[in-house]
Amino acid sequence: xxxxxxxxxxxxxxxxxxxxxxxxQDMNHNSMYWYRQDPGMGxxxxxxxxxxxxxxxxxxxxxxxxxxxxxxxxxxxxxxAAPSQTSVYFCASSRPTSxxxxxxxGTRLTVT
Amino acid sequence: xxxVEQHPSTLSVQEGDSAVIKCTYSDSASNYFxxxxxxxxxxxxxxIDIRSNVGEKKDQRIAVTLNKTAKHFSLHIxxxxxxxxxxxxxxxxxxxxxxxxxxxxxxxxxLVTP
Numbered sequence: 574x575x576x577x578x579x580x581x582x583x584x585x586x587x588x589x590x591x592x593x594x595x596x597x598q599d600m601n602h603n604s605m606y607w608y609r610q611d612p613g614m615g616x617x618x619x620x621x622x623x624x625x626x627x628x629x630x631x632x633x634x635x636x637x638x639x640x641x642x643x644x645x646x647x648x649x650x651x652x653x654a655a656p657s658q659t660s661v662y663f664c665a666s667s668r669p670t671s672x673x674x675x676x677x678x679g680t681r682l683t684v685t
Numbered sequence: 686x687x688x689v690e691q692h693p694s695t696l697s698v699q700e701g702d703s704a705v706i707k708c709t710y711s712d713s714a715s716n717y718f719x720x721x722x723x724x725x726x727x728x729x730x731x732x733i734d735i736r737s738n739v740g741e742k743k744d745q746r747i748a749v750t751l752n753k754t755a756k757h758f759s760l761h762i763x764x765x766x767x768x769x770x771x772x773x774x775x776x777x778x779x780x781x782x783x784x785x786x787x788x789x790x791x792x793x794x795x796l797v798t799p
Contacts, residue, residue, distance in 0.1 A: 604784055613694070615774060615791035616729065623784025631786060663728065672717040672778050672785060676728040 575599055577677035579664050585683045586654045594649040594680050596664030603669040605647035607631075607639060609660040610679075616663065622647055654684045689777050691790025698765050699798055706793045708775035709757040717778035718751060718758045719787070724771045732773075733760070765797045 577598045586592055596605065606621040608631075618631030622641040636658060638650045647666075651658060661681050665674040690709045698704050710718075719734035735742045735749045735758065742749050746765075751758040762769055772794050776787040 606786060608789075613791060615691075616776075616789040618786055618788070621781065621784065621786045623781075627783040629781040629783050629786070632788070672787070673719065673731055673734065674787060676730070678728050 577664055577666055577675055579662075579677040579680050581680060582678065583681050585685065586651075587685055588655060590654050590684075591650070591652050592654065593651075594662055594664075594682075595646070596648065596677055597646045598664075598666040598675070598677075599645065600666060600668070600675065601644070602666035602675075603644070604667045605641065606665040606667075606674060607637075607647070607649045608663045608665065609633065609658075610663060611660050619649065619662075651682075654682075656684045658682065659684045689775060689788045689790045691775050691793060693793060694791065695794045695796075697796045697798065700765060700767060702765055704760075704762045704765050704769070704795055704797075706760045706773055706775070706795075707757060708759070708777075708790050709755075710777040710788070711756065712777065712779055712788075713756070714780055715777040717785075717787075718749070719776050720747075720749060720760050721774045721776070721789075722771045723774065723792075729774060762795075765795075767797050767799055770795055770797045 580595045607619040608616040620639040622628045664677040667674045716737035721729035722732045723729045746763045748761045772792045775790045
């Protein structure tokens, strides 16, 4: 099992550019999550998806969109990147009968 | 969203001493409280969790206590070792429109000095 995988590992964007962060899990988990982590701010929830076809906003959804493509994949899109979106992005997943979340390795995004 | 407050933000202890990190939450519907450890440049990893029907849980040198009435929970690490140095996050479950998620505290940077 690869667990939760994320691509890319690193990305540099210019202000206004768009990109999609990819996340996949092979643990047959129902729920998937996107967080951003900034120094001193902990992990803040952007969006999550309890199952294929459903998504919910988290604490900081502005400037992001998500797609739950299928049970395995949950992507995060930045339509017009801003310097305030410079962060480390973590994807996570959890089983339907458990709250425990398993995290991916993260994507370090810099917007200049 | 509902807040999770975590204290202290930094903690320095000598090897062998105990470390205590405290969190409070505001959502009375929260019923799951995990603790994650994150080493520099790595992903967060679950180290212990507790559910609302339990007051205390222990796993070797790590223990968590929960006071649902006061809405606070704590992480206790005994006999600390240098490899315990990391950032620790508490979290509380929240219920959204379609499922559950976690609200995280801002983290405690623990340094264990030999």
